[in-house]
Amino acid sequence: MTRPIVPPPPPAPARPLADHPLGPAGSLPDPADGLALVKPAVRAQAAYTLRAPTARRKLNQNECPLDLPPSLKRSILDAAAAASWQRYPEFVPAELLERLAAHYGWVPDGVLAGNGSNELIQATLSVVLGPGDVVVAPSPTFSLYRLLTGVLGGRYVPVPLGDDFGYDVGRLVAAAVRERARVVVLNSPNNPTGTALGAGAVERVLRETEALVLCDEAYQEFGGPSAIPLLRRSSRLVVLRTFSKAMGMAGLRFGVALAHPGLAAELAKGKLPYNVNLVTLAAAAAALREAPLLAARTREIVATRDRFVPALAALSGITVYPTAANFVLIRCRALPAREVFRRLYDEYGILVRDVSNAGALSECLRISIGTDDDMDAVLAALKEILSCPA
Numbered sequence: 001m002t003r004p005i006v007p008p009p010p011p012a013p014a015r016p017l018a019d020h021p022l023g024p025a026g027s028l029p030d031p032a033d034g035l036a037l038v039k040p041a042v043r044a045q046a047a048y049t050l051r052a053p054t055a056r057r058k059l060n061q062n063e064c065p066l067d068l069p070p071s072l073k074r075s076i077l078d079a080a081a082a083a084s085w086q087r088y089p090e091f092v093p094a095e096l097l098e099r100l101a102a103h104y105g106w107v108p109d110g111v112l113a114g115n116g117s118n119e120l121i122q123a124t125l126s127v128v129l130g131p132g133d134v135v136v137a138p139s140p141t142f143s144l145y146r147l148l149t150g151v152l153g154g155r156y157v158p159v160p161l162g163d164d165f166g167y168d169v170g171r172l173v174a175a176a177v178r179e180r181a182r183v184v185v186l187n188s189p190n191n192p193t194g195t196a197l198g199a200g201a202v203e204r205v206l207r208e209t210e211a212l213v214l215c216d217e218a219y220q221e222f223g224g225p226s227a228i229p230l231l232r233r234s235s236r237l238v239v240l241r242t243f244s245k246a247m248g249m250a251g252l253r254f255g256v257a258l259a260h261p262g263l264a265a266e267l268a269k270g271k272l273p274y275n276v277n278l279v280t281l282a283a284a285a286a287a288l289r290e291a292p293l294l295a296a297r298t299r300e301i302v303a304t305r306d307r308f309v310p311a312l313a314a315l316s317g318i319t320v321y322p323t324a325a326n327f328v329l330i331r332c333r334a335l336p337a338r339e340v341f342r343r344l345y346d347e348y349g350i351l352v353r354d355v356s357n358a359g360a361l362s363e364c365l366r367i368s369i370g371t372d373d374d375m376d377a378v379l380a381a382l383k384e385i386l387s388c389p390a
C-alpha cells in the first residue's frame with residue numbers, strides 16, 4: 001500500500017529547534033549574520049528540490065525502469081574491490097576517456113568525466129560566465145540552468161518554446177543576438193517537454209550567434225539528432241551526455257562533456273579534482289563494455305514509448321505532446337492536474353511528476369516511460385480517472 005500524498009509537495013517546514021538534536025530553540029545563533037554574506041542573487045534563487053515518496057510505479061525522474069543486470073553489477077563491484085580504496089582515483093582516467101571517446105565518436109582529450117552531467121553543466125557555466133553575463137535558454141526547460149546561472153551571478157533569459165513546445169530556433173537566435181548572450185543552452189530532447197531540436201538547429205545557433213552553445217543531450221539516446229558531429233566544426237560547442245538515463249546508472253552519478261580539446265582543458269578547471277569516485281569509474285568502464293546490451297534495453301524503452309504515447313493520445317480529457325525522450329508531457333483538460341496526480345498515486349501507486357506550476361506548464365504532468373506493464377497500468381488508471389471524476 002502506498003501512503004496518500006498531497007501534490008505538489010510543499011517545501012518541508014523547518015524542524016522546530018526544540019526538537020532538534022542540537023537542543024532547544026535559542027541554542028543556535030540567529031542566522032542573519034551568515035545569511036548576510038550569501039550573494040543576493042543566490043538568496044533570490046529557488047533551491048533545486050525534489051520530494052519523492054516511494055511508489056510501486058516510480059515514473060517521476062526519467063530513470064531507466066530496469067536495474068543493471070546482476071552479472072554486470074557483480075563485475076563492477078569486483079573491479080572496485082580490487083582497487084586500493086585508501087588511494088585517490090586516477091587524476092585523469094585516461095583509459096576510460098579513450099573508451100568514452102570511441103563510444104561517442106570524439107577525441108580523448110576532448111572528453112571530460114563528471115560526477116553526473118549536472119556537475120559538468122556547473123563546470124561549463126562557471127568557467128564561462130562572469131557577473132551579469134547572459135545565458136539564453138528555452139522555456140520551459142531543466143531548472144538547473146537557471147539556478148546555476150543565478151548562483152554564478154549571470155543573467156538568465158528564458159525564451160518561450162513555440163507551438164506544442166516545439167523549438168523556435170529563430171526566436172532563440174534573436175534573443176541571443178539581442179542580449180549578446182555568452183551562453184545558449186539547448187536541451188534536446190528537452191526536459192520536461194520531450195521536444196527535440198530539428199536537424200540543422202544547433203548549426204544555425206552556432207552560425208548566427210557568438211555564444212558558447214551548451215547542448216545537454218541527457219535523453220538523446222531515446223531520440224532526436226545529436227550535436228556531436230558538429231564538434232569537428234566548432235570550438236564554441238559543448239555536448240553533455242549522462243549515464244543516468246539510457247545507461248541506467250543514475251545512482252552512480254556519471255556524466256560526460258565533449259568539447260574541442262582546447263576548450264575541454266579550460267572546462268576541466270571548473271570541476272573538482274577526483275570528482276568521480278573509483279566505484280563509478282569502474283561502473284562507467286563496465287557499462288561501456290556492455291554498451292550493446294544497454295542499447296538494446298534503450299530500444300525496448302523506445303518501443304514501449306511508441307506503443308504508449310498513441311494509446312495515451314487516444315484518451316479524452318488530456319492533450320499529449322510529441323516526445324523524443326523517455327518521458328511524455330500531458331496537459332490535463334477534464335480535471336485539474338493536481339487531482340490526476342494525486343489519484344494516480346493514492347489509488348494506483350503510480351508516481352509521476354507534477355510540473356503544473358503556472359505559466360506554460362499549467363495543468364501539465366510529466367510521465368516517465370517505465371516497463372510495458374507500468375505503462376499499461378498508467379493507461380488503465382488514467383482511463384478510469386478521466387472517465388469518473390471523484
Ligand SMILES: Cc1ncc(COP(=O)(O)O)c(C=O)c1O
Nearest residue numbers: 116117118142191218242244255
Ligand atoms: C536535461 C537534464 N540534464 C541533466 C540531468 C542530470 O543528469 P545527471 O544525473 O547526469 O546529473 C537531468 C536529470 O534529470 C536532466 O533532465
